[in-house]
Amino acid sequence: MVRKPSDYQSDIWNDWCPGCGDFGIVAAMYRAFAELNLPPEKTVVVSGIGCSGKTPHFVKVNGVHTLHGRAIPFATGLKLANPELNVVVNGGDGDLLGIGAGHFVALGRRNIDLTIILHNNTVYGLTKGQASPTLKRGLRPKALPKPNIQDDVNPISLALASGFTFVARGYSMMTEHLKELIKRAIQHKGAALIDVLQPCVTYDNIHTVEYYKKRVYKLEDAGWNPVVEKIEEKEEKIIKAWIKSQEYDDKIPIGVFYQDPFTPSFEERIKERIPSYLGTPPSRQKIDREGKTIIDDEAFKKIFSHYIVETE
Amino acid sequence: MFNRLSIIVGGPQGSGLETSAQILTYSLAYLRYGVASDREYFSNIKGRHSYVHFLISSDKLPTSLTYPVQLVAALDHETVFTHFDSLQEGGVIVYDVSVEEKTLDTTPSMEEDLKDRLRERFRELGIDGSVKALVKYVSEDKKIHLIPLSYSEIINEAAKKLVLPASQAARYVSSIIIGAVSGLTGLGKNAIEYSLARRFYDRPELIQQNKVIIESVYDKVVRDHGSILKLAPSKLNYKEMMVVSGNDIVAMAKIVGGVRFQSYYPITPAADESFTIESYEKLEVDGLEIGSVLVLQTEDEIAAITSAIGAALAGARASTSTSGPGFSLMVEGLGWAGMNETPVVITYYQRGGPSTGLPTRGSQSDLLFALYASHGEFPRIVLASGDHIEAFYDAIEAFNLAERYQTPVIHLLDKFLANSIVTLPIPDLSNIDIDRGLITHKGGADYKRFDLSTKISPRAFIGYESIMWYTGDEHNELGHIDEDPQNREKMYRKRMEKIKIADEEIPQEKRLTYYGPEDADILLVGWGFVKGVALNALETLTEKGIRTAYLHLRMFSPFPSKMMEKMLKRFDESKIIAVEHSYDSQVSKIISMNTGFQITKEIVKYTGRPIYLNELVDAVLKILKGEERVVLTYGP
Numbered sequence: 001m002v003r004k005p006s007d008y009q010s011d012i013w014n015d016w017c018p019g020c021g022d023f024g025i026v027a028a029m030y031r032a033f034a035e036l037n038l039p040p041e042k043t044v045v046v047s048g049i050g051c052s053g054k055t056p057h058f059v060k061v062n063g064v065h066t067l068h069g070r071a072i073p074f075a076t077g078l079k080l081a082n083p084e085l086n087v088v089v090n091g092g093d094g095d096l097l098g099i100g101a102g103h104f105v106a107l108g109r110r111n112i113d114l115t116i117i118l119h120n121n122t123v124y125g126l127t128k129g130q131a132s133p134t135l136k137r138g139l140r141p142k143a144l145p146k147p148n149i150q151d152d153v154n155p156i157s158l159a160l161a162s163g164f165t166f167v168a169r170g171y172s173m174m175t176e177h178l179k180e181l182i183k184r185a186i187q188h189k190g191a192a193l194i195d196v197l198q199p200c201v202t203y204d205n206i207h208t209v210e211y212y213k214k215r216v217y218k219l220e221d222a223g224w225n226p227v228v229e230k231i232e233e234k235e236e237k238i239i240k241a242w243i244k245s246q247e248y249d250d251k252i253p254i255g256v257f258y259q260d261p262f263t264p265s266f267e268e269r270i271k272e273r274i275p276s277y278l279g280t281p282p283s284r285q286k287i288d289r290e291g292k293t294i295i296d297d298e299a300f301k302k303i304f305s306h307y308i309v310e311t312e
Numbered sequence: 313m314f315n316r317l318s319i320i321v322g323g324p325q326g327s328g329l330e331t332s333a334q335i336l337t338y339s340l341a342y343l344r345y346g347v348a349s350d351r352e353y354f355s356n357i358k359g360r361h362s363y364v365h366f367l368i369s370s371d372k373l374p375t376s377l378t379y380p381v382q383l384v385a386a387l388d389h390e391t392v393f394t395h396f397d398s399l400q401e402g403g404v405i406v407y408d409v410s411v412e413e414k415t416l417d418t419t420p421s422m423e424e425d426l427k428d429r430l431r432e433r434f435r436e437l438g439i440d441g442s443v444k445a446l447v448k449y450v451s452e453d454k455k456i457h458l459i460p461l462s463y464s465e466i467i468n469e470a471a472k473k474l475v476l477p478a479s480q481a482a483r484y485v486s487s488i489i490i491g492a493v494s495g496l497t498g499l500g501k502n503a504i505e506y507s508l509a510r511r512f513y514d515r516p517e518l519i520q521q522n523k524v525i526i527e528s529v530y531d532k533v534v535r536d537h538g539s540i541l542k543l544a545p546s547k548l549n550y551k552e553m554m555v556v557s558g559n560d561i562v563a564m565a566k567i568v569g570g571v572r573f574q575s576y577y578p579i580t581p582a583a584d585e586s587f588t589i590e591s592y593e594k595l596e597v598d599g600l601e602i603g604s605v606l607v608l609q610t611e612d613e614i615a616a617i618t619s620a621i622g623a624a625l626a627g628a629r630a631s632t633s634t635s636g637p638g639f640s641l642m643v644e645g646l647g648w649a650g651m652n653e654t655p656v657v658i659t660y661y662q663r664g665g666p667s668t669g670l671p672t673r674g675s676q677s678d679l680l681f682a683l684y685a686s687h688g689e690f691p692r693i694v695l696a697s698g699d700h701i702e703a704f705y706d707a708i709e710a711f712n713l714a715e716r717y718q719t720p721v722i723h724l725l726d727k728f729l730a731n732s733i734v735t736l737p738i739p740d741l742s743n744i745d746i747d748r749g750l751i752t753h754k755g756g757a758d759y760k761r762f763d764l765s766t767k768i769s770p771r772a773f774i775g776y777e778s779i780m781w782y783t784g785d786e787h788n789e790l791g792h793i794d795e796d797p798q799n800r801e802k803m804y805r806k807r808m809e810k811i812k813i814a815d816e817e818i819p820q821e822k823r824l825t826y827y828g829p830e831d832a833d834i835l836l837v838g839w840g841f842v843k844g845v846a847l848n849a850l851e852t853l854t855e856k857g858i859r860t861a862y863l864h865l866r867m868f869s870p871f872p873s874k875m876m877e878k879m880l881k882r883f884d885e886s887k888i889i890a891v892e893h894s895y896d897s898q899v900s901k902i903i904s905m906n907t908g909f910q911i912t913k914e915i916v917k918y919t920g921r922p923i924y925l926n927e928l929v930d931a932v933l934k935i936l937k938g939e940e941r942v943v944l945t946y947g948p
Binding site: 012040041042044046049054055057061062063064065066069070072073074075076077078079080081084085102103105106129185186268273274276277279280282283284285288291292293294295296297298299301302303304307308309310311312 | 338341342343345494502503510524544550551552553554555556560564567568569570572573592593594595596598601602603604605606608611612614618620621622623624625626627628629630644645648735738740741742744745746747748773774775776778779780781782783784785791792793804898928937
């Protein structure tokens with residue numbers, strides 16, 4: 001069955017502000033999902049809270065709209081219970097790098113096969129424009145009563161430091177390019193981050209379409225090769241990627257910064273310990289025999305012999 | 313010969329005392345004795361005082377602990393100082409002669425409060441405060457039988473015999489306790505040998521090394537003193553006995569109950585349960601795999617509950633295990649599970665709060681929190697177990713109830729149970745049902761996760777045939793955000809009415825049990841770990857001519873209101889006493905809320921130590937003399 005981008009579009013009216021950068025993200029998702037022909041019943045979009053949190057409702061695959069900052073651990077449980085799922089997390093900069101930053105770091109350490117699409121617009125839109133963790137110090141988007149006093153966190157640098165094995169940046173106004181990034185991220189076997197620059201047309205009068213238009217350039221056009229081809233190259237490639245991630249003012253690179261196909265995914269690590277894991281993961285096991293436990297008295301004694309004493 | 317013995321073995325944390333207690337318990341199980349035990353320890357890895365308090369019985373499975381004790385076996389001087397006053401007249405103390413000169417001033421690990429109290433006590437007794445003076449006092453004034461041993465000599469001799477450096481042999485110093493206790497109680501060397509082989513099956517060299525020490529002490533004690541605390545041969549007839557802690561038995565139950573995903577963040581006293589489950593991640597019988605469990609150590613408790621919810625959405629039986637501080641972090645996730653009708657089990661071992669409180673001590677002070685945590689209103693099921701066997705069946709039933717009513721289930725336990733190692737017969741598994749509730753796999757594109765046409769919507773798993781949406785927002789039947797007032801009313805009511813359905817379906821007798829004579833004079837009311845001591849108090853009080861009954865609550869939500877009301881009305885209000893490890897007697901408040909019945913008498917304890925039989929009996933007598941409230945504080 002061939003699926004078209006429109007097959008992934010739900011019939012829920014999209015209530016993002018007209019002109020919102022998020023439209024570009026969801027459009028790129030529809031196209032990427034269609035080109036990969038993802039089965040909707042085997043695909044889940046997971047989100048947190050905020051404008052990006054509504055994304056699952058606009059996509060006709062399974063959707064789980066969770067708590068502020070917690071999209072990653074919800075997605076972790078879904079994916080580990082059923083590793084055949086394609087799990088795509090959509091979160092805001094506040095969601096993933098503010099309230100949920102601990103989960104972001106933990107995901108890197110585990111390298112679970114999840115795709116994280118970070119809606120990066122430097123503000124908390126749905127609560128009317130407060131500074132987000134990606135807003136630089138000294139800037140004052142129009143809703144702020146005073147200039148931002150906190151420094152920003154760089155999503156690309158943090159992802160590299162945390163252990164993500166696919167690290168990319170996209171721009172919501174370049175949907176063809178973003179679609180390709182989403183496809184590559186989903187196909188990558190491990191934790192994948194796409195930091196998506198996404199102008200907030202209502203509250204961010206600084207990072208506008210014009211702002212990005214002047215600065216954004218594609219890494220691939222500059223001859224950047226992000227892929228660790230041999231395991232020995234890993235250190236060199238990750239250092240280069242990290243240095244590249246610091247370029248964020250006059251010029252803003254988009255594209256894949258880094259991809260490491262060697263670090264085993266969490267699912268592979270579990271399989272090392274439980275060889276049957278991928279074939280019969282937690283969600284696919286039968287736990288009863290006609291309504292009775294599969295562990296009867298005899299099996300119980302065998303399994304838990306360590307605790308059982310045969311008396312004198 | 314003794315049918316019942318109370319024993320304390322004590323020493324610094326990290327000295328091998330816990331292993332020694334395990335070996336003794338295995339030996340007692342091998343000889344079919346009933347054992348109950350409580351382990352008391354500080355939040356500390358090495359050096360602070362810890363002890364295990366045992367009750368051993370030759371004719372029943374004991375369910376509580378009591379003072380005074382017949383034997384204190386001390387690995388160090390701090391144990392002598394801390395527990396000498398717990399000895400019964402004519403009891404026995406085993407101690408190290410090489411610490412005879414030690415005083416409180418040379419015991420830096422002891423807390424100043426206890427030192428101050430002891431200094432006062434020593435002044436009263438007119439002794440100089442050394443171990444030497446103290447044992448002389450107990451020997452003369454309390455007729456305590458002294459067993460002085462030179463631990464260093466025992467170690468040096470063993471080192472010579474084993475051709476080991478003395479420093480290495482010293483690592484097995486806690487085996488001296490095993491030798492002394494087994495010699496005095498006449499356990500027999502083969503029982504000890506059996507236990508050593510069990511404990512160190514993977515390190516045979518340790519069997520021999522410990523055995524040399526144990527046997528030399530055993531022989532010395534029997535030769536010089538005889539088996540003066542000899543246990544009567546057991547009258548219990550079990551062919552097999554389990555030696556399990558509360559953490560262990562809950563882990564086993566979850567595995568039997570089909571848990572397939574368990575997440576946790578390390579916390580005392582819950583973490584051992586997850587370790588046990590993880591050690592059985594591959595479930596094998598005769599070399600054939602019958603299943604597997606994924607145990608995930610998360611970055612915090614928020615991730616623990618939310619990843620368990622994620623796994624539940626995918627169709628796995630999922631649970632997480634924690635204590636108060638961890639549950640505090642889980643509260644928002646709990647609400648999401650309630651809103652989204654997700655079956656997730658939270659095993660909640662209470663410890664002393666608030667905040668970090670007494671992290672290694674027990675409490676029952678989180679009842680109201682467990683019942684009402686999280687904003688908004690949603691149904692939840694709250695179970696509480698009174699002993700190891702109840703915990704076993706409840707841990708399985710928690711999953712059935714979660715899936716049947718599509719709601720979070722909180723299984724309330726406590727530190728007392730978590731760390732209490734007991735001997736038990738193997739639970740009967742023949743009547744255990746696995747009820748996965750209403751499940752559909754054929755929803756297809758039209759599937760409505762929150763279908764309003766049935767009281768409980770059939771559940772499909774993400775990743776099978778259907779497509780569905782979930783959201784923490786109020787939602788329509790498909791799971792999309794919907795703020796319409798009429799939809800809100802229907803969805804809200806549908807969620808809330810599930811607790812009414814559960815209330816109708818779960819027999820009240822399963823939620824509330826009455827123990828004792830129909831026409832009892834007084835009624836104790838309690839839940840959780842109170843059960844064991846209350847049942848023993850019932851016997852003791854009845855022997856004293858006070859016909860006593862105990863009403864045990866095992867489920868707080870849905871609350872067995874009708875049966876509770878019926879039971880309480882049979883008693884004079886002045887004869888009903890609530891018993892709880894808390895300050896506020898929270899159980900009284902919940903009963904009053906659900907039935908309108910006010911329980912005015914209460915016995916509470918919030919020192920973090922368990923309620924002992926002796927103090928509960930005394931407290932009941934005080935209440936009968938007219939006191940309204942008795943606060944218990946016994947136990948070091």
